[in-house]
Amino acid sequence: MILLTRKAEFSASHYYWNDAWTPEENQRVFGRCANRNGHGHNYTLEVTVAGEVDPATGFVVDLKQLKDVMEREVIAIYDHRHLNLEVPEFKTAVPTTENIAVAIWQRLDSKIPGARLHRVRVYELPDLFADFYGEA
Amino acid sequence: MKAYLGRRYRLSASHRLFSASFSDAQNQSVYGKCANPHGHGHNYIVEVIIGGAIDPETGMVMNLVDLDACVDREVLQPFDHMNLNTLEAFRDIVPSTENLCIEIERRLSRALPQAQGLTVRVEETSNNFFEFSSDRASAPASQTRQAEGQR
Numbered sequence: 001m002i003l004l005t006r007k008a009e010f011s012a013s014h015y016y017w018n019d020a021w022t023p024e025e026n027q028r029v030f031g032r033c034a035n036r037n038g039h040g041h042n043y044t045l046e047v048t049v050a051g052e053v054d055p056a057t058g059f060v061v062d063l064k065q066l067k068d069v070m071e072r073e074v075i076a077i078y079d080h081r082h083l084n085l086e087v088p089e090f091k092t093a094v095p096t097t098e099n100i101a102v103a104i105w106q107r108l109d110s111k112i113p114g115a116r117l118h119r120v121r122v123y124e125l126p127d128l129f130a131d132f133y134g135e136a
Numbered sequence: 137m138k139a140y141l142g143r144r145y146r147l148s149a150s151h152r153l154f155s156a157s158f159s160d161a162q163n164q165s166v167y168g169k170c171a172n173p174h175g176h177g178h179n180y181i182v183e184v185i186i187g188g189a190i191d192p193e194t195g196m197v198m199n200l201v202d203l204d205a206c207v208d209r210e211v212l213q214p215f216d217h218m219n220l221n222t223l224e225a226f227r228d229i230v231p232s233t234e235n236l237c238i239e240i241e242r243r244l245s246r247a248l249p250q251a252q253g254l255t256v257r258v259e260e261t262s263n264n265f266f267e268f269s270s271d272r273a274s275a276p277a278s279q280t281r282q283a284e285g286q287r
Contacts, residue, residue: 016194016195018193018194020193021193029194029199030194031201093195094194094195094196095195096190096194096195096196097141098139098141098190098195098196098197099190099195101139102137102139102190118276119276121142126144127143127144127145128142128143128144128200129141129142129143130139130140130141130142130197131139131140131142131185131275132137132139132140133138133140133275133276135137135138135139135276136137136138
């Protein structure tokens with residue numbers, strides 16, 4: 001088995017808020033991230049797939065196909081959008097880096113021809129990231 | 137849903153790699169310029185990856201403010217801008233980056249008992265780094281790497 005990783009970037013805005021809590025509770029738990037006017041990041045997405053090398057092509061997966069799937073399933077929907085207001089999965093879930101990694105996994109899972117999704121890593125900042133491996 | 141939160145911190149410190157039981161010539165032969173008598177320093181990067189269930193209320197594995205405070209208290213305050221050779225943790229062991237990585241993991245695993253998997257990676261320069269995970273519940277990627285390495 002070999003692992004292959006492809007990166008992509010998207011820029012989006014978000015805020016952290018739990019409707020079940022008072023404004024004071026939101027402020028206490030989420031701090032500046034709870035500012036209701038939102039704020040934004042340049043996110044970097046790393047998608048790692050696992051598979052066997054096809055002896056005919058030398059590929060695990062066709063990189064162009066992987067890029068197209070990432071573009072269609074994630075970037076086209078997230079890039080230059082407000083995650084809370086414009087992306088359906090974050091109507092209910094807080095768009096933390098962890099939840100973004102889970103949501104991207106669910107968008108990509110089983111859509112990559114010939115390889116198995118191994119890890120989704122989302123960088124919110126160069127020094128802050130979340131990993132999801134599809135674990136329950 | 138189990139996910140992993142990763143955070144990178146900077147830490148500047150000096151060290152000298154040598155063993156008191158070796159002769160000067162042996163130290164020079166084993167450690168090379170790292171054994172120069174007055175030590176040298178690095179801008180280390182400490183990457184901490186902590187696993188856990190995503191809290192459905194907050195969307196978080198762990199609140200970043202709490203993780204930052206913990207790493208500051210357990211790692212940055214004791215080690216940043218220090219000479220590692222002078223510290224209690226390295227009184228009997230060489231302050232190699234392998235040992236620094238293990239020491240940081242040990243401190244954090246003690247301070248974060250709720251972690252379902254902890255991996256510490258220390259980058260000594262942009263060209264070399266070390267990773268340590270004392271438990272079996274660390275990220276699947278680390279397990280894969282260990283498995284691959286054993287083949």
